Amino acid sequence: EAGVVQSPRYKIIEKKQPVAFWCNPISGHNTLYWYRQNLGQGPELLIRYENEEAVDDSQLPKDRFSAERLKGVDSTLKIQPAELGDSAVYLCASSPGTGYEKLFFGSGTQLSVL
Amino acid sequence: GEDVEQSLFLSVREGDSSVINCTYTDSSSTYLYWYKQEPGAGLQLLTYIFSNMDMKQDQRLTVLLNKKDKHLSLRIADTQTGDSAIYFCAERRGDYKLSFGAGTTVTVRA
Numbered sequence: 001e002a003g004v005v006q007s008p009r010y011k012i013i014e015k016k017q018p019v020a021f022w023c024n025p026i027s028g029h030n031t032l033y034w035y036r037q038n039l040g041q042g043p044e045l046l047i048r049y050e051n052e053e054a055v056d057d058s059q060l061p062k063d064r065f066s067a068e069r070l071k072g073v074d075s076t077l078k079i080q081p082a083e084l085g086d087s088a089v090y091l092c093a094s095s096p097g098t099g100y101e102k103l104f105f106g107s108g109t110q111l112s113v114l
Numbered sequence: 115g116e117d118v119e120q121s122l123f124l125s126v127r128e129g130d131s132s133v134i135n136c137t138y139t140d141s142s143s144t145y146l147y148w149y150k151q152e153p154g155a156g157l158q159l160l161t162y163i164f165s166n167m168d169m170k171q172d173q174r175l176t177v178l179l180n181k182k183d184k185h186l187s188l189r190i191a192d193t194q195t196g197d198s199a200i201y202f203c204a205e206r207r208g209d210y211k212l213s214f215g216a217g218t219t220v221t222v223r224a
Binding site for chain 1: 118149154155156157158159162202204211212214215216217
């Protein structure tokens with residue numbers, strides 16, 4: 001069974017440029033999460049989807065970040081415009097249930113904003 | 115600051131036991147987790163314990179929970195070089211959100 005797939009693996013951009021990350025969750029997993037992991041820290045939730053509905057986006061900086069999960073499967077996270085402080089690893093995770101019991105993480109996208 | 119606190123580094127000799135400690139803050143946490151992150155990879159769920167349990171054993175892994183002190187530990191028996199990684203403690207809080215610690219980097223030396 002394929003795990004959570006994310007792309008690209010690495011992204012280097014200049015500040016003020018837009019960037020997008022893509023995630024394909026494990027088949028059958030209804031809940032999808034985007035986390036941001038800063039260097040030397042644990043992941044912090046940005047947004048959680050149940051099917052195509054964003055049920056928790058309280059931590060998403062909505063002035064520059066947006067996300068979508070069309071058809072309740074793949075998801076895209078976008079930053080526009082990127083700032084230096086956005087440099088981090090962006091992790092996507094999925095779970096079969098809605099209660100955070102077991103999260104399966106992708107390998108992440110490492111973003112460097114110059 | 116972090117709601118979940120862990121020591122940052124642990125060095126252990128191959129074949130010895132490793133013990134990673136964690137303290138959390140939410141007394142209404144229902145699940146507590148240990149995740150492992152190898153270089154360049156995402157987090158992998160190692161094990162978890164429900165809050166009404168004191169101990170859980172899974173092969174080389176033993177999780178101990180002291181709910182009174184809000185203290186969680188992970189013991190890895192017979193530590194191998196493949197156990198070198200960052201280990202994250204996480205609590206599922208009363209609001210159902212996961213809160214992660216900053217991670218403990220475990221280095222296994224020959």
